[in-house]
Amino acid sequence: MNDTPQHTTQHTPDHAGLEAQIDQWRGFVRRRRAIAAPDVEEMEDHLREQVADLQEGGLDDDEAFLVAVKRMGNLDDVSREFAREHSDRLWKQLVLFPDETTGTGAGAGTSLGRFRELGVLLALAVAAGIALKILVTSTDDEATILLNAPFLVLPFLAGYFAWKRALPLLTAAALMAAAGALALVVDLYPFDTGDPADPFAETGMTVVLAILHAPVVLWLLVGVVYAAGSWRSDARRMDYVRFTGELLVYLALIALGGMLLVGLTFGVLSLVGIDFEPFLGDWLLPFALPGALMVAAWLVEAKKSVVENIAPVLARVFTPLAALMLVAMFVALLTGGPLDAVDRELLILMDAVLLVVLFLLLYSISARDPLDPPGIFDWLQLVLVGAALAVDAVALTAMLVRIAEFGFTANKVAALGLNLILLVHLAWAGRLTLGFVRGTRTFVATERWQTRYLPVYGAWALIVVVAFPPLFGFA
Incomplete structure (x- = not known):
């Protein structure tokens, strides 16, 4: 096992960015249980050899790491998965959004x-x-x-x-x-x-x-x-x-x-x-x-590169605030009297709040680096999802009570369907997030669940627009 390339760039200030990239790659590979520690070291040595060769050819650190990961992606499934999830982001930085003064890139x-x-x-x-x-x-x-x-x-x-x-x-x-x-x-x-x-x-x-x-x-x-x-x-x-x-x-x-x-x-x-x-x-x-x-x-x-710096800040500011708001709403609903006395406008407002929370969750996930290890912000997101589930459960109960007492109407069925969809979405998102913070799942699973569930909202919206008017007499 040749470790010469490992010492050419490791822990030097001029290559701090490269070392951070390799650390992310190492963490990604180590999370794959089928790969033993010696195999990770051997793969890292091979990666460093590739990077060193490319640097000698005139590439900078980011470009050398990107090409090396792409090359290793042809050797095994794990490196190929990392290349697909990580180097795509590097391509955005290096190719799609170059510095405006260079005049390079697309037309x-x-x-x-x-x-x-x-x-x-x-x-x-x-x-x-x-x-x-x-x-x-x-x-x-x-x-x-x-x-x-x-x-x-x-x-x-x-x-x-x-x-x-x-x-x-x-x-x-x-x-x-x-x-x-x-x-x-x-x-x-x-x-x-x-x-x-x-x-x-x-x-x-x-x-x-x-x-x-x-x-x-x-x-x-x-x-x-x-x-x-x-x-x-x-x-x-x-x-x-x-x-x-x-x-x-x-x-x-x-x-x-x-x-x-x-x-x-x-x-x-x-x-x-x-x-x-x-x-x-x-x-x-x-x-x-x-x-x-x-x-x-x-x-x-x-201005994608500018706003991508704003997105994590917004997510970290509003996630704890939204969690506190949901906890306050949950306590107020439980102490505000019987559920059959909950006002209809309040239930509509709760649905709007849950949708805002869901979008905040999606926005936070989209702004997160999937290769970063679990941290305090991931626990905050888990609290946010748990609080949203609690509020959604109370809202669903209140809706069912109102339907049993006053009967079905178009707006009640639409709200009930939306809350059921939200319940499934948030419950499974909470399960995946819990697995991630405990180290039993990757963040990619959480991210994919969010995107693959989105068409459900479109399908329900289409049903409400097309099927509800004739079902409820266009009233």
């Missing part, structure tokens, strides 16, 4: 390519704004506007990703047909949207459920485009989860800045006697809303 990496991409995106944003403006002008029915707006905006975002990723024509046609069929269904359904002339007229619950669930189905279809049709890939699904979280961050920042500018403009114009409100409602909002979405998507795509 979008050049100044001309970036301006061209931004031009395409702005053209799509304007087109989405025109479509939304036509919708707002053609009807005064708020429910109709809310129901159709996602079908007029999200396809343009999907068009941006289809153009950027050169989506195959057959896949694009199939996705367009699916979105078009769903739009045709919701527009042909005789929903009870109330009387636009009567502000106190109640809107039917099935149209409200369709307004809430149709965007979920469309967003998952956009995810297929984002993954360039490779929706079965766990890595691409997790990339889309990460993109969604980062998009929300950018949208929040854009919304805060936009509200500040609109408020200042409104105040200045009102002082000189100009009414800004008609322009705001008739022109600015129809173009600003899809424009903000498109620009936020472009920013996420253009």
